[in-house]
Amino acid sequence: EVERIAEERSTTSACSPQNSHRRHGLHLLGTSMTWFLLDISYYSSNLFQKDIFSNVGWLRPAATMNAIDEVYQIARAQTLIALCGTVPGYWFTVAFIDHIGRFAIQLMGFFFMAVFLLGLAFPYNYWKQHHAGFVIMYSLTFFFSNFGPNATTFVVPAEIFPARLRSTCHGISAAWGKAGAIVGNFGILYASQNQKIRTGGYPLGIGIKNTLILLGAINFLGMLFTLLVPESKGKSLEELTGENEDDEVPTA
Numbered sequence: 001e002v003e004r005i006a007e008e009r010s011t012t013s014a015c016s017p018q019n020s021h022r023r024h025g026l027h028l029l030g031t032s033m034t035w036f037l038l039d040i041s042y043y044s045s046n047l048f049q050k051d052i053f054s055n056v057g058w059l060r061p062a063a064t065m066n067a068i069d070e071v072y073q074i075a076r077a078q079t080l081i082a083l084c085g086t087v088p089g090y091w092f093t094v095a096f097i098d099h100i101g102r103f104a105i106q107l108m109g110f111f112f113m114a115v116f117l118l119g120l121a122f123p124y125n126y127w128k129q130h131h132a133g134f135v136i137m138y139s140l141t142f143f144f145s146n147f148g149p150n151a152t153t154f155v156v157p158a159e160i161f162p163a164r165l166r167s168t169c170h171g172i173s174a175a176w177g178k179a180g181a182i183v184g185n186f187g188i189l190y191a192s193q194n195q196k197i198r199t200g201g202y203p204l205g206i207g208i209k210n211t212l213i214l215l216g217a218i219n220f221l222g223m224l225f226t227l228l229v230p231e232s233k234g235k236s237l238e239e240l241t242g243e244n245e246d247d248e249v250p251t252a
Contacts, residue, residue: 027160028169030228032176034106035153037222039180041113041215042145044188049081050074051192052208056127056134085139089146101233102152102159107226109148114219116141121212149222153177159232188215 053059059073097105116137120127127134154177157170191214193205205211 024161024165024169026228027230028172030225031153031157031160031169031173033225034110034149034222034229035173035177036180036183037218037225038110038145038149038153039177040184040188041117041218041222042150042184043181044184044192044211044215045141045145047185047189048192048208048211049078052138053077055208056124056131057129058131058134080135081139081142084135085142086146089143089148090151092143092147093151096147097151097155098233101231102156103226103229103231103233105147106149106152106156106229107223109144109150109152110219110222110226112144113141113148114216114223116144117212117219118216121209121216124209124212149226156229156232160230 050059053074054061059077062070065073093105100108120134120137120141127137154170154174157173158166161169188211190202191205192208192211193199193202195204195207195210198204206214
C-alpha cells in the first residue's frame with residue numbers, strides 16, 4: 001500500500017501543471033529561437049545574393065551593365081541556385097520527414113548550413129577563381145536550409161504543444177521567426193557592407209567574408225536550440241503533449 005501511494009504521488013508530480021509548464025516552456029524556447037536564428041540566416045542570404053555574386057566575380061560589376069542586363073544576370077543566377085538547392089531541398093524534406101524525423105532533419109540542416117557558410121567564408125578569395133565550386137557550395141547552403149530548418153520550424157510547433165496552447169505557441173514561434181527576418185534583412189544588410197569604402201549611402205560594415213562567418217555561427221546556435229525540441233516522428237499528439245498522462249494516474 002505504501003509503495004502504491006508513493007508511485008501515485010510520483011506520477012501525479014510528474015503530471016503536475018508546474019512540470020508541464022516547464023516542459024512546454026523549454027519547447028517554446030526551442031521552437032522560437034530556432035525559427036528566429038533560421039530566418040536571420042535564410043533571409044539575409046537571399047538578400048545579399050547579388051552582392052556576393054559580384055564580389056566573387058560570378059557576375060560582372062553593375063557599372064559594366066545596363067539595368068535590363070543586370071536584372072537578367074541576377075535573375076539567372078538566383079534561378080540556378082533555386083533549381084539546384086532550394087527546390088530540391090523541399091522535396092527531400094517531403095520524402096524523408098517521416099523516415100528520418102523532424103529533429104534529425106533540423107539538426108542536420110543547421111549543421112550543414114553552418115559548414116557550407118564557413119566553407120565559403122574562410123577561403124573567400126579562393127572562390128573568385130573557382131566559380132563552379134562556389135555555385136555548388138552556395139546551392140548546398142540553400143539545399144540544407146530547405147532540407148532542414150526552413151521546412152521543420154513551422155511543422156514542429158504544430159505537433160508538440162497541447163491543444164489549449166498549440167495555436168498560441170505556434171504564433172509566438174512564428175513571430176520570433178519574423179523578428180529574425182527583420183534582423184536578417186536590416187542588420188545583416190548593414191553588416192555586410194564594405195569595411196573600407198562607403199557605398200550606396202550605407203555605413204561601413206564588416207564585409208561579406210565576416211558576415212558569412214557570423215551567419216555560420218548563428219546556424220551553430222540554431223543547432224544548440226534544436227536540442228530543446230523533441231522528436232515528433234511516429235508519435236500521436238497526445239503522446240507528444242502529455243495530455244493523456246492524467247488518465248494514467250492510479251486511483252485508490
